[in-house]
Amino acid sequence: MVKWIVVYSSVTGNTRKLAEVAAREMGADLLNVQEIIGSADIREEDDEESVSIDVCRNSLAISSETLDRKLEEKLSGYDGVMVGYWLRKGAPDRKSSILLSRISGKKVALFQTHGAYDGTEHTITAFARAGSMLGPGNRILGTFSCQGAVNPALIKRRLEGSVPGHRGEDLEACKKRWADAATRPNENDLQRMADFAKKMKATAERE
């Protein structure tokens, strides 16, 4: 039987809620990526210009070797890894980017939360970015995407026009999107996740 772990990254709780449902549904272990990568070393709430994964690695408080060892130890007992991340600049958040690059030889399911509407080009491209970050020899079994409430602190800064890369945007469209996202993930999303997790579990047994 395929043994699963659900590893997630979450600042405001959207991704965590979905991860908890997935783990419960699959009978999987649950791990917050922060427990391995730490919290003080990478600030996720800010919105400064994006940095490459290599720069992230260099800024880690723990050495690359220690991180590799810790991740290998944590993941070694599992055949299946479900990774849950939130979108930051159209890609997995920094901690998840590091995690993804260290996963190899596993059955993988990806899920993501984001302020953008479900099924948009933005969110589909993000899956391609997440997949390209994975280490070698994995098999991606499926993907799940869900809009999630956006941190009010970020919304405030966007409304003030102080976030680089977003100046001159259509603020009325943004306000509508943020309002629609404010109640997500909702009960329907949690049920969708339960269905997805069940499906991934069954798929992994077959493939």
Ligand SMILES: Cc1cc2nc3c(=O)[nH]c(=O)nc-3n(C[C@H](O)[C@H](O)[C@H](O)COP(=O)(O)O)c2cc1C
């Ligand atoms: C700094 C920052 C950058 C973000 N960038 C994006 C983005 O590029 N695309 C998007 O759809 N949502 C973006 N969001 C929204 C988050 O991905 C979304 O609110 C997510 O559900 C947060 O997950 P969490 O509650 O698990 O932390 C961003 C949020 C923050 C704080």
